[in-house]
Amino acid sequence: MAKTHIQFTLNGQAVETLVEPRELLIHVIREQLGQTGSHIGCETSHCGVCTVDLNGASLKSCTVLAVQANGGDVTTVEGLAQSGELHAVQEAFMQEHGLQCGFCTPGMLMRSYRFLQENPNPTEEEIRVGMSGNLCRCTGYQNIIKSIQVAAQKLQAK
Amino acid sequence: MIPGNFEYHAPTSLADALALLGQYGDEAKIIAGGHSLLPMMKLRFAEPEHLIDINGISELRGIREEGGMIKIGAMTTENQLIASEILWDKCPLIPTAAKLIADPQVRNRGTIGGDIAHGDPGNDHPAIMLALGASFVLAGPDGERTVPADGFFLGTYYTQLEEGEIMTEIQVPVPPAGSGYGFSKLKRKTGDFATAAAAVQLQLNGDSCTQINIALTNVGPCSFKASDAAAHLTGKVIDDALISEAAEKAMADCDPSEDLRGNIEYKTSMAGEMVRRAIRSALSNAKGE
Numbered sequence: 347m348a349k350t351h352i353q354f355t356l357n358g359q360a361v362e363t364l365v366e367p368r369e370l371l372i373h374v375i376r377e378q379l380g381q382t383g384s385h386i387g388c389e390t391s392h393c394g395v396c397t398v399d400l401n402g403a404s405l406k407s408c409t410v411l412a413v414q415a416n417g418g419d420v421t422t423v424e425g426l427a428q429s430g431e432l433h434a435v436q437e438a439f440m441q442e443h444g445l446q447c448g449f450c451t452p453g454m455l456m457r458s459y460r461f462l463q464e465n466p467n468p469t470e471e472e473i474r475v476g477m478s479g480n481l482c483r484c485t486g487y488q489n490i491i492k493s494i495q496v497a498a499q500k501l502q503a504k
Numbered sequence: 505m506i507p508g509n510f511e512y513h514a515p516t517s518l519a520d521a522l523a524l525l526g527q528y529g530d531e532a533k534i535i536a537g538g539h540s541l542l543p544m545m546k547l548r549f550a551e552p553e554h555l556i557d558i559n560g561i562s563e564l565r566g567i568r569e570e571g572g573m574i575k576i577g578a579m580t581t582e583n584q585l586i587a588s589e590i591l592w593d594k595c596p597l598i599p600t601a602a603k604l605i606a607d608p609q610v611r612n613r614g615t616i617g618g619d620i621a622h623g624d625p626g627n628d629h630p631a632i633m634l635a636l637g638a639s640f641v642l643a644g645p646d647g648e649r650t651v652p653a654d655g656f657f658l659g660t661y662y663t664q665l666e667e668g669e670i671m672t673e674i675q676v677p678v679p680p681a682g683s684g685y686g687f688s689k690l691k692r693k694t695g696d697f698a699t700a701a702a703a704v705q706l707q708l709n710g711d712s713c714t715q716i717n718i719a720l721t722n723v724g725p726c727s728f729k730a731s732d733a734a735a736h737l738t739g740k741v742i743d744d745a746l747i748s749e750a751a752e753k754a755m756a757d758c759d760p761s762e763d764l765r766g767n768i769e770y771k772t773s774m775a776g777e778m779v780r781r782a783i784r785s786a787l788s789n790a791k792g793e
Contacts, residue, residue: 350512367512367555368545389505389546391539391610392695403583403612409542410613413512414557457609478694479607 352416356381357425365412372396374412375422383423383452387481394480397453398422404460406479423452426459434500435459435493444493446484453480458494462501470495507545514557518643518672521558525668526645528554534670535559536579536618539610540627564617564672567591576674578617582606585616594678597685597705601632604687607695620653621671623661623726626697628689630657630727633674634719635685635703641673642666650675657726683707684790686782689721690774692765698722699765702754702778704786711741718750718783723758723775730754733779747783751776 353362356379363378375398376382384407387395391409398407399421426433435458438444445451454477461468461476468476473494474487482490515521525532533552535541536559544550558564564579567588574595576585585591585602592599598616605628606614619629620640633640633653641650645668656664665671679685689701698721706716716737718730733750740746760771 366509368507368509370506373506390543394607394609397609404609405612406609409539409610411512411538411542411557413514414538414559416514461608476608479609 350413352413354415354417355419357421367411367413369412370408371398371400371410371412371415371420372407375407375420381422381424384456385449385452387449387453392481393450393453394457395450395453397456397480399456399460402460404457404479421456421459423455426455433459434504435462435497438497438500439490439493442489442493442496444485444490445482450480450482450484454482454490458497462494462498466502467498468494505546507542508548508551510545510552510555512555512557514560516560518561518563518670521556521561521670522643522645522668524554524556525670528556530667532556534621536615536621537581537610537613538618539606539614540618540622540624558670569594569678572678574676574678576616576676578621578671578673579615580617582611582614582616582619583608586611595636595676597632597636597687597703598676600685601628601687601689601703604628604689604691610695616674617671620656620674621663621665623657623659623663623665624697625660625724625726626722627727628698628701628703628721631701631703631719631721632687633676634727634729635705635717636676636679637705637717638674638676640671641675642669643672644669648672654729657728660725662726679705680707682709682790684786684788686785686787686789688778688781688785690778697765700760700771700775700778702775702782704779704782706737706783706786706790708787708790713737713740713742716783716786718754718779720754720758720775720779723760723771725759728757730757730779732757737783742783742787747780750783751779754779 349364385395387393389408391406396407532554565577582602586599619627638653686704690699701721703719716734733753755776758772
């Protein structure tokens with residue numbers, strides 16, 4: 347099958363590559379572009395571990411074709427820290443123990459990064475709804491919710 | 505899991521998309537949000553040789569009110585429905601239900617037109633559209649036609665959408681004053697399809713119900729209107745006894761298939777409960793409670 351040339355912005359850098367149309371965005375980001383922070387979980391758009399930002403919206407990169415990102419602006423967990431400083435959501439997850447095994451964390455971070463821009467001062471209920479597309483099998487979610495509350499405070503203080 | 509091979513097309517106008525569809529015929533599939541089609545392609549339940557992506561066609565997105573109708577572009581996403589002031593103001597049944605579809609990330613991709621045109625009995629918009637008396641604009645090689653939601657759904661993955669046609673717009677008559685809506689959905693978890701769901705749109709004159717539509721999700725080969733139940737309530741002052749009788753009539757119309765969400769008896773019984781809840785909630789809504 348003929349490959350298609352695509353280009354997009356990945357964490358602020360212009361990237362280009364050749365892909366088969368059937369290749370999923372998550373596979374291209376990880377395997378071709380070497381950014382393995384985003385994980386592959388269920389591959390059925392349930393677990394949210396592959397969540398990335400495309401053009402200012404959260405999406406599950408296991409259910410988007412790489413060709414659909416052509417010309418777009420993609421942010422993954424590698425793009426959160428700036429100049430060696432962790433993003434507020436990263437700091438808060440570390441400080442509040444918002445993870446145990448860490449597998450779901452890239453998706454949790456990317457979703458909370460976008461969610462706190464959609465709703466900078468959320469209630470606990472709004473956090474639960476806003477994060478409902480991301481599964482964690484370790485924490486029981488309590489510390490994840492707490493992390494996002496703390497991240498919201500950190501972002502507001504900035 | 506990766507889909508099989510296909511050739512990808514990304515037209516930027518409806519005319520180009522229709523031309524591609526005409527050229528490739530039944531070898532082609534239209535991809536909207538892709539959250540039903542891509543999973544089916546990964547499992548090889550769908551193996552189109554040509555995939556026509558209509559995400560780049562901006563004329564297919566947007567919500568506007570025109571001549572007593574709300575017109576929604578077929579590629580409007582679930583999150584755009586939820587964010588729409590026009591819908592919350594004029595037709596809150598749609599965003600109320602959209603909030604219960606999938607999860608935030610999926611709602612950024614999933615579209616109202618894709619949800620309807622796919623013909624999956626588990627999708628929620630078909631029942632909403634039946635309850636609201638909506639119509640669908642279908643564009644084809646010979647121009648457009650507008651078909652009512654009532655009669656559009658023919659079976660599982662089977663609708664009146666014909667080969668070569670693309671759904672472009674959803675038209676919903678603005679519910680008049682004195683209207684009320686209710687939507688009740690039972691699901692096992694966020695992101696799951698309904699075990700059973702009911703959508704109700706009704707109109708009161710004083711206390712009397714002058715018009716009511718009741719439509720059901722995932723308890724038959726496709727979404728359907730519980731017409732006997734609606735007829736039982738029309739022209740009456742709805743009370744608890746009538747609600748129970750209507751729910752029994754709706755249950756008699758159910759024909760669910762057994763799966764991990766439950767057996768036939770359980771699903772039918774839950775459909776009855778969803779109907780009771782949706783009618784009660786529509787009544788309170790109409791009365792401004």
